[in-house]
Structures are given as C-alpha cells and as structure tokens.
Amino acid sequence: MSSVLRAIWDNTYGLLVDDGQLAIGAIAALAITWLVAQMSDETVRENAGWLLLVLVLALVLANLYRAGRNARRAAQPAVASGGDDT
C-alpha cells in the first residue's frame, strides 16, 4: 500500500516539479502576490496580477540563466579537451 501511495506521490510531484528551485520560486511569487493583494488598498489589489506577471518573468529568466551557467560549467572541460569524444 505504501509503495502505491509513494508511486502516486512521485508521479504527482514529477508532474508539477522538474526543477525544485523553479517550483519554489513560483510558489514564492504566488505568495508575494497574495500577500500584497491582501495587505494593500483597492488600487494595488486590482493591479496585483501584473506584479505576479513581472515576478514570473524575472523567475523564468533567472532560472534559465542559472541553468545555462551550470551547462556552460559542465561543457567547458569537454570543449577544452577537444570537444565531445564519447
């Protein structure tokens, strides 16, 4: 039974989360938007959607930039030694 529940959890988690930092960043962006909408006046709340959009766009760029830098770091030794010779 526990293995079935584990498999269901793993599949559900995998459905939504590919990169942990991206998922945490998305949850943080949603939480910030919710907090701003709850704690601000009517005008700010009406524009909270745009705040969420800006946060999501910044998150996408930052996460992909980090992925690119990791990829470059991983690629450099192979390029320095004459490319992919596998």
Add this chain to the structure above:
Amino acid sequence: MDLTMLAIAATPSFIASAVEFVEATTIVLAVGITRGWRAPLVGTALSVVTLAAIVATLGVTLVTVVPEHLLLGIVGTLLLLFGLRWLRKAVLRFAGIVAVHDEDEIYRREVASLRERGLRRTEWDWVGMAIAYKAVLLEGIEVAFIVISFGARGVSAMTAAIWGAVAAGVIVTAVAAALRAPLTAVPENWMKFGVGAMLTSFGVFWFGEGVGAEWPGDAVSIPVILGAILVTSWVAVQLLRGLLPEGAHVEARNV
C-alpha cells in the same frame, strides 16, 4: 458553447493532449508491432477508463465543492507550476542544453527491449498489456490534469476541454494507425513551448483573479500576458545560446 470558451478551454487542451498522445502512441505502437495488438489495446482501453474516472471524480469535485475564488487560486497555482515546467524544458531544448525528444529513438529502444523479453504465443501477454497501460496512464495523467484545470470554470469549459483532448486523441491515433510508425514529424518542442507559455499565462491570469486583481478587458489581457511570456522565453533562448561554448554538448541531467 461560445467561441471564447472553446478557444480558452479546448485549444490548449487539444495541443497539450496531442503532445502527450504522440508520446503514448510511440510506446503502444512498439508493443503492438513487436508482441501483437490485443494486449496493448486492452491495456490502452483500461488506461482510458482509469483516466475518465480521474477526470470525472476530480473535475466534478472541483467544480461543485470548491468556492470560486479558491478554485481560481488552486487552478492558477497548478497551471503555473505545470506550465513553467514545460516552458523551461522547451527553452533548454531550443538552446541545445537538453536533447530534443526523439520519438524514433524511443521507438527503436522500446522495440529492442520488448524483443529481448520474448513472448510465448499461447499465453495472454500481461507484459504488453502492462506496458501499454502504464505508458498511456502516465502520459494521460498530464492530459487529465490539463482537462481538469481548463475545465474547472464550469460545465461548458469542462466539456470544451474534454472535447479538445478527445479530438487530439482521435487524430493522433488515426494518423499513427495509418502510418504504423512513430509520429516523428510532429514539431513536439514547438508545441510544448507554446503550451508551456499558454499554461503559464492562464496560471498568472487565474491566480490574479483569485486574489482579486482586475485585468483590463478581462480575458483580453491573456494574449498580452502570453506575448510577454513568449518574448521573455525567446530572450532566454538567445541568452542561453550565447552562454554555451561553440560545439558544446551537455547532459540533460546536469542542468
């Protein structure tokens, strides 16, 4: 059913489902051609029944039990997480950091693996049935998730989302049955990129509505949000291409 509802619920459901059905069809084809058709077709049918039960149970519960503002928040959160995941993967593939999904390679690998296992013709092919069931269920859960998310706004939205998914299933299955080969010509990464951007846009839109935001022109804002996400993603692809050394090949799991 009005055209806006059809566009909002059925189109993303159709495109996303088509991507998933292409992947599931590759495995079912490999099983059918290698081990015979009866068992994988039964596995596929059982999987479709399971998925229909998931959509009916979760979909009806969401639409009837959860209050609207909370529903928008939940669906917005799920769509955003799901959409960002697809978008990230598609951008990394366009930039050359992650290998593009190769249906032909997957098909060949699956056929080789199935041939190695062998088959006694007198017995019911439990292995073939299980592989087909699992493949269709795993890919189909993503379809079910999308249908439930887009259909959560009401009965007509749910109907449109279901029809979008069913139409994708019928078309992909018909083409694969006619060709009897994996659908390698489908521009899978472009579709994943588009759907990822669409899901992310709807996630932002609905979560915003859920917390009380007012979008100018209501649904008219969705194309603006989508445009911003597409432009940012294109910038990200260019940025990543510039970051990688010339001729670099990087393992997907290292990013």
